Amino acid sequence: MSAYLKLDHIDKVFTRGAATTEVLKDINLTIEKGEYVSIIGHSGCGKSTLLNIIAGLTGATTGGVLLENREVNSPGPDRAVVFQNHSLLPWLTVYENVRLGVDKVFARTKSRAERDAWVMHNLNLVQMAHARDKRPSEISGGMKQRVGIARALAMEPKVLLLDEPFGALDALTRAHLQDSVMALHQKLGNTILMITHDVDEAVLLSDRIVMMTNGPSARIGEVLEVPLARPRKRLELATNTTYLKCRQRVLEFLYERHRFVEAA
Amino acid sequence: MNMPATKIEVETATPAAAAAPVVALTPKRPPRAETYARMARETAVRVIPPLVVIALLTLVWELVCRRAGSALPPPSKVFADTKELIFDPFFDHGGIDKGLFWHLSASLQRVAFGYSLSAIAGIALGVLVGQSVWAMRGLDPLFQVLRTIPPLAWLPLSLAAFRDGQPSAIFVIFITSIWPIIINTAVGIRNIPQDYRNVAAVVQLNPLEFFAKIMIPAAAPYIFTGLRIGIGLSWLAIVAAEMLIGGVGIGFFIWDAWNSSHISEIILALFYVGIVGFVLDRLIAGLGKFVTRGTAQN
Numbered sequence: 001m002s003a004y005l006k007l008d009h010i011d012k013v014f015t016r017g018a019a020t021t022e023v024l025k026d027i028n029l030t031i032e033k034g035e036y037v038s039i040i041g042h043s044g045c046g047k048s049t050l051l052n053i054i055a056g057l058t059g060a061t062t063g064g065v066l067l068e069n070r071e072v073n074s075p076g077p078d079r080a081v082v083f084q085n086h087s088l089l090p091w092l093t094v095y096e097n098v099r100l101g102v103d104k105v106f107a108r109t110k111s112r113a114e115r116d117a118w119v120m121h122n123l124n125l126v127q128m129a130h131a132r133d134k135r136p137s138e139i140s141g142g143m144k145q146r147v148g149i150a151r152a153l154a155m156e157p158k159v160l161l162l163d164e165p166f167g168a169l170d171a172l173t174r175a176h177l178q179d180s181v182m183a184l185h186q187k188l189g190n191t192i193l194m195i196t197h198d199v200d201e202a203v204l205l206s207d208r209i210v211m212m213t214n215g216p217s218a219r220i221g222e223v224l225e226v227p228l229a230r231p232r233k234r235l236e237l238a239t240n241t242t243y244l245k246c247r248q249r250v251l252e253f254l255y256e257r258h259r260f261v262e263a264a
Numbered sequence: 265m266n267m268p269a270t271k272i273e274v275e276t277a278t279p280a281a282a283a284a285p286v287v288a289l290t291p292k293r294p295p296r297a298e299t300y301a302r303m304a305r306e307t308a309v310r311v312i313p314p315l316v317v318i319a320l321l322t323l324v325w326e327l328v329c330r331r332a333g334s335a336l337p338p339p340s341k342v343f344a345d346t347k348e349l350i351f352d353p354f355f356d357h358g359g360i361d362k363g364l365f366w367h368l369s370a371s372l373q374r375v376a377f378g379y380s381l382s383a384i385a386g387i388a389l390g391v392l393v394g395q396s397v398w399a400m401r402g403l404d405p406l407f408q409v410l411r412t413i414p415p416l417a418w419l420p421l422s423l424a425a426f427r428d429g430q431p432s433a434i435f436v437i438f439i440t441s442i443w444p445i446i447i448n449t450a451v452g453i454r455n456i457p458q459d460y461r462n463v464a465a466v467v468q469l470n471p472l473e474f475f476a477k478i479m480i481p482a483a484a485p486y487i488f489t490g491l492r493i494g495i496g497l498s499w500l501a502i503v504a505a506e507m508l509i510g511g512v513g514i515g516f517f518i519w520d521a522w523n524s525s526h527i528s529e530i531i532l533a534l535f536y537v538g539i540v541g542f543v544l545d546r547l548i549a550g551l552g553k554f555v556t557r558g559t560a561q562n
Contacts, residue, residue, distance in 0.1 A: 057462055075465035087459035091481040091556075100477065101467045155467070 003030030004191060005054075005159050009063035012049055023049050025217040027063070029210060031159070036185055036192045038202040040250065041212030042258070047195045050212075051163050054193065055081050067158055077105045080152035084164040086144040088136040094147050095132040098122060101155045122154040123147075125184060142173035149181070153188070162194040166201065175234065178205060186231055199254070203246045204232060211253045221258060224249055337528050345528035360512055360520065364533070368540060370512040371502050374430070375544075378437025379498045383491060386442045390449020390490070391479065400450070411443035415501035419508055429509035433502065440501040441494035448493070452486025453479060488552030495548045499541045514540075 010027040013020050023046040031037050039047050052058040054065050056075035064071050067078065080101070088097045098119045106115055123129040126146040131139055136147070145165060152160055165181075166174040182205060185192055196202050202209045206226050213221040226246050228237070237243040322339050329338035337345065353365035393400045393407075418439050422432040460482055464474050480487075506515025514533055521529035 055462075055466065057465060075462075076468055077466060079466075081462070081466050083459060083462065085459065087457075087463050089460060089463065089478070089481070091484075104467050104469065104473075 003066075004033040004035075004068060005031040005193070006066040006069075007050075007054070007063070008066060010050070010053060010060045010065070011062045012046065012053065012058070013061045022217045023215055024053075024060075025219050027220060029220065029223075031191060031193065033191055034189045036194070036205055036207045037210060038194045038196050038206040038208070039210045039212060040196055040199065040202045040254070041218065042214055042254065043197060045212045045215045045218040047212055047218075048163060051081070051161055051193070051195050054159070055079050055161055057081075077101060077155035078158045079161055080155040080157035081161045081163060082145070082148045082152045082165045084167050086136070086141075086148040086168075088144055088147055088151075090136050093133050093135055094123065094128060094139070095119060097136070097147060098151045098154050101151055105155045119154060122150040125153060125187075126150045126180065140173075142169055142177055145169065145177060146180070149184075153184070153190075158191065160190045160192045162192060164195050164197065166196075166198070174201075179234065181205065182230075182232065199247055199250045202250060203243060204234065204237065209246070209250060211250060211258075213258050222253055337531070342528040342531050345526070346532040349529065349532060360510075360516065362512060364514070364517070364536060367512055367514045367517045367533075368536060371506060371514045372540070374433050374506075374513070375437055375495075375498050375502050378434040378502075379441055379495060381434070382438045382440075382442040382445060382494060382498070385438075386445025386490065386494065387449050387487060389442075390446045390487070391453055391475070393446065394450035394453025394483070395479075404450075407443060407446060410439075411447075415440040415497075416504050416508070419505055423509075429511055433505045433509050433513075436501050436505045437498040441498040444493035444497065445487070445490040448486045448490025449483060452483030455486070456482045484556045485552070488548065488556060492545060492548045492552065495544050496541065499537075499544055503537060 007027050007029040010024055011022070012024040013022050027050060029037075039050065041047050049058060053060045056065075056073055056079065059073060064073065066072070072079065088094075089100070092100065099115070102110075102115050102119050102122075106118065110118060120129055120132070123132060126149050128143060128146045128150060131143060131147075136144055139147070145168075149165070162181075166177055169177065178201060181192075184190070185205075194202075194205065203226055209224045209226060210220055211222045211224065212218050224246060226242075228240070228242055228246075326338045326340060328334070329336050329341075343350075349364055353363040355363045356366060389403070393403055415436050418436050419432060422435040422439075423429070426432045426435065456479065460478050464478050469477060502513070503515040503518070506513035507519040510516050510519075514537055518530055518533045518537075521527075521533065
């Protein structure tokens with residue numbers, strides 16, 4: 001079976017002077033096209049490092065990442081990232097922030113007018129077209145994250161990487177944005193890899209949940225399938241036994257078997 | 265739950281609408297008068313204190329220097345002596361016997377030239393030092409030593425090298441104002457958040473695009489801090505340098521006035537030097553504010 005995205009025996013060792021810390025050990029994972037996979041684990045287990053390796057922002061010490069059977073080891077728009085703290089450029093407007101990526105990715109394939117239309121199309125997808133001329137400082141945290149998602153989507157990535165995309169948002173905004181991401185995934189069929197530390201979020205959104213053991217030398221502890229039909233409705237799932245079972249399973253993994261050891 | 269709430273809204277809305285035309289005329293006028301009054305008050309608060317202080321200082325100066333045999337002229341005498349210079353800044357009797365406008369514009373031209381060079385070279389070197397660890401290790405100690413050399417100490421060396429006053433003065437401006445520009449630019453570049461670099465990496469900006477679209481805007485607040493310090497220093501340096509190189513220029517005008525014992529003219533020139541320096545500083549500050557709007561906050 002040839003996987004769409006394949007993480008092949010990834011190790012990551014950080015070296016500072018004489019001290020070396022093994023952060024990730026032997027990470028193997030395959031992701032199918034159109035799949036929504038979450039990686040969950042306690043803070044400090046190296047999930048963000050793993051995402052950075054996939055994005056090409058950090059190199060793996062050994063092992064590698066294969067996208068459509070080709071090794072990728074430098075950053076590129078085929079693995080667009082939605083950063084945790086939105087990372088919009090404050091001197092550009094909402095429109096210009098999305099346009100920056102679009103101009104680069106579609107420099108040859110789309111005309112000026114087509115690129116403009118494509119930017120607006122993606123802003124419409126995240127319902128942010130009304131704020132096109134605002135600067136990031138003038139819109140709310142949830143809106144910034146929407147623009148961040150639009151920027152990533154507009155690059156037409158093969159894999160969309162979400163780095164705790166809802167972490168900095170309040171609960172209500174987060175729920176709203178989760179629904180939006182679910183709807184987008186349903187509509188566009190993107191392959192999505194999301195880092196999270198929120199159990200409900202992982203179960204609600206994912207097809208599979210990858211649970212990581214605590215670092216140092218974090219491994220993949222368990223992979224859980226979430227056999228819930230889509231589209232999923234937040235309110236209906238609250239009493240769904242499959243949902244509750246999955247949730248229970250993740251909670252057990254995180255809080256019983258791999259309890260976070262303070263100051264370890 | 266919903267019904268009573270809507271009812272209340274309707275009830276309150278009607279009387280307000282009915283009452284509106286009655287009050288409409290009266291409340292409209294007071295606010296306008298009030299805004300004028302407030303504006304006047306705000307202006308007064310900012311303008312009156314310095315005026316009072318200036319008036320008091322002038323009075324003290326007048327009283328102190330009025331006595332016969334005092335070394336410096338009182339303000340009344342300064343005004344009387346320099347009336348011609350104040351009211352006719354554009355005369356030109358050839359040589360260095362020109363109006364103050366010509367002296368100031370000659371100085372400003374030198375500053376404009378030297379400062380532009382130092383802005384370009386300073387930002388370029390700052391980017392290099394900020395971006396490359398090796399460039400920083402190699403160059404930073406050198407900068408730290410060179411920047412402590414007083415502007416005038418460079419003048420003999422540059423006269424020896426250029427054998428002419430004009431390029432030497434420009435070189436002194438350049439070498440004086442470049443250090444804060446380099447150092448602040450380098451700090452700004454070093455402080456570009458990793459997030460922005462990651463964004464650039466994912467979008468795959470090439471180095472030139474990264475420079476124009478990420479580096480310069482992100483570091484702009486720092487760069488303008490350096491540029492602002494730089495313009496102040498270059499104005500400080502030009503007056504001193506011109507005293508030594510001679511020719512047309514406000515610095516030599518002051519030196520010439522001293523040699524001819526025209527103390528009043530010195531005082532007038534100092535006043536102009538201060539005002540021009542202030543305007544230059546405001547100019548760069550305003551430009552910085554305009555360019556970096558939106559960059560300052562997150």
